[in-house]
Amino acid sequence: MADQPKTSRADFEAMLRQARLDLPAAKIDELYPNWRHIEGFLDRLRPDGRGREAEPAHIFVPGAAR
Numbered sequence: 001m002a003d004q005p006k007t008s009r010a011d012f013e014a015m016l017r018q019a020r021l022d023l024p025a026a027k028i029d030e031l032y033p034n035w036r037h038i039e040g041f042l043d044r045l046r047p048d049g050r051g052r053e054a055e056p057a058h059i060f061v062p063g064a065a066r
Contacts, residue, residue: 003033003036004033004036005032005033005035005036005039006036006039007035007039009032012028012031012032012035013028016028
């Protein structure tokens with residue numbers, strides 16, 4: 001089904017455990033089908049593969065421009 005997330009249910013539950021989110025099964029059932037929207041957002045965020053260290057705020061050196 002095209003409306004399903006790319007991440008498998010088992011992998012989604014593993015991500016929740018890794019984040020130490022102890023959610024009841026009913027909440028996981030509610031969240032999992034909507035994970036596809038987050039996946040779409042993540043696919044559009046930095047599609048060229050740059051990491052967060054490429055952001056200007058991470059390379060700013062106070063006083064360097066003086």
